[in-house]
Amino acid sequence: MIDPRNYQPRADVLHDRVVLITGASGGIGKAVALAAARHGARIILHGRNIRKLEAVYDDIVGGGAPRPSILPMDFEKAGPDDYDRMVAALEQEFGRLDALLHNAGMLGERAPIEHADVAKWMRTMHVNVNAPFILTRCCLPLLKQAKDPSIIFTSSGVVPRPRAFWGAYLPSKWASDGLMRMLAQELEAHPAVRVNSLNPGKVRTNMRLQAYPAEDRATLPEADTIVAPYLFLLGPDSRGITGETFECQ
Ligand SMILES: NC(=O)c1ccc[n+]([C@@H]2O[C@H](COP(=O)([O-])OP(=O)(O)OC[C@H]3O[C@@H](n4cnc5c(N)ncnc54)[C@H](OP(=O)(O)O)[C@@H]3O)[C@@H](O)[C@H]2O)c1
Structure with missing residues (x-):
């Protein structure tokens, strides 16, 4: 099997695919x-x-790429109806959905379990696990209609290497991987739909800074250097691969 880290996408590999990120x-x-x-x-x-x-929108349009769409939603506050409305809006605008990347996430509070704030714990679980679950549930009917659909969850190094004091973030990433594996098996009767996870590794972002404030940021890769595995799983070259977790670095 190809190692997604070495993937070299063709220039038009995602031509006309509708992708929700x-x-x-x-x-x-x-x-x-x-x-x-x-x-x-x-x-x-x-x-x-x-x-x-809107700034990302402008960057995309300014670069001459297909015009994107913006669907704002706060996962902490949204209820099931809001997800239904969001998916109905995208169906109306695009008519289909080819791929769904569950990338949004929050670090939450890092405290010993004995002292963890219950409300903060629940918010983190909600954003990192419940939101991808509800969104997947709403998007599945549309995804199943696509020719070559792909769902990607976002994993973390805390899954293979669990450690103390990571609060709800650690179990949320285990749950996200479990959700991915369960869904992949549930979709065996729909082999076109593939479901996988990606662990980005250490990346220079706001979340990484929050997790490791004393770290030398210059030693961390920029996010745009680790995107090849995402393009691999979003596009047709990963057909037939499901239920797997891949490393981006
Ligand atoms: N960076 C790393 O080293 C690293 C390592 C392993 C895994 N990951 C995972 O990679 C993913 C992306 O992380 P990142 O480092 O790029 O983090 P980031 O820079 O903090 O970006 C997080 C994204 O999630 C969105 N988000 C957070 N809470 C939300 C909410 N309540 N409702 C809707 N959207 C919300 C943010 O939206 P707003 O900007 O609107 O707040 C932002 O777009 C996460 O799942 C993270 O766990 C990252």
Whole structure:
């Protein structure tokens, strides 16, 4: 099997694919959105911060890529109806959905379990696990209609290497990987739909800075240097691969 880290996408590999990226307002999600748009995808940019989403929109259009769409939603506040409305809006605008990247996430509070704030714990689990679950549930009918659909969850180094004091973030990433594996098996009767996870590794983003404030940021790769595995899983070259977790570095 190809190692997605060495993937060299053709210039038009995502031509005309409709791709929903959560957390596309900054960090890794923004880098993947820009790269996927450059490779021909029509991107639905999700995030909370409209000003930041508009800046990504402008970058995409300014680079001559297909015009994206903006779907703002705060996963902490949204209820199931809001997800239904969001998916109905994208169906109306694009008529289909070829890929869904669950990238949005929050670090949350890092405290010993004994002293963890319950409300903060639940917010982190909600954004990192419940939101991808609800969004997947709403998008599946559309995805199943696509010729070559792909769902990607975002994993973390805390899954293979669990450690103390990571708060709800650690179990949320385990749950996200479990959700991915369960869904991949549930979709065996729909072999066209593939479901996988990507672990970005250490990347120079706001979340990494929050997790490791004393770290020398110059030693970390920029998000745009780790996008090849995302393009691999979003596009046709990963057909037939499902239920796997891949490393980006
Ligand atoms: N950076 C790393 O080293 C690293 C390592 C392993 C895994 N990861 C994973 O990679 C993914 C992206 O992380 P990143 O480093 O790029 O983080 P980031 O720069 O902090 O970006 C996080 C994104 O998630 C969105 N988001 C956060 N809370 C949200 C909410 N309540 N509702 C809607 N959107 C929300 C943010 O939107 P706003 O800008 O609008 O707030 C932003 O677009 C995460 O799943 C993270 O766990 C990152």
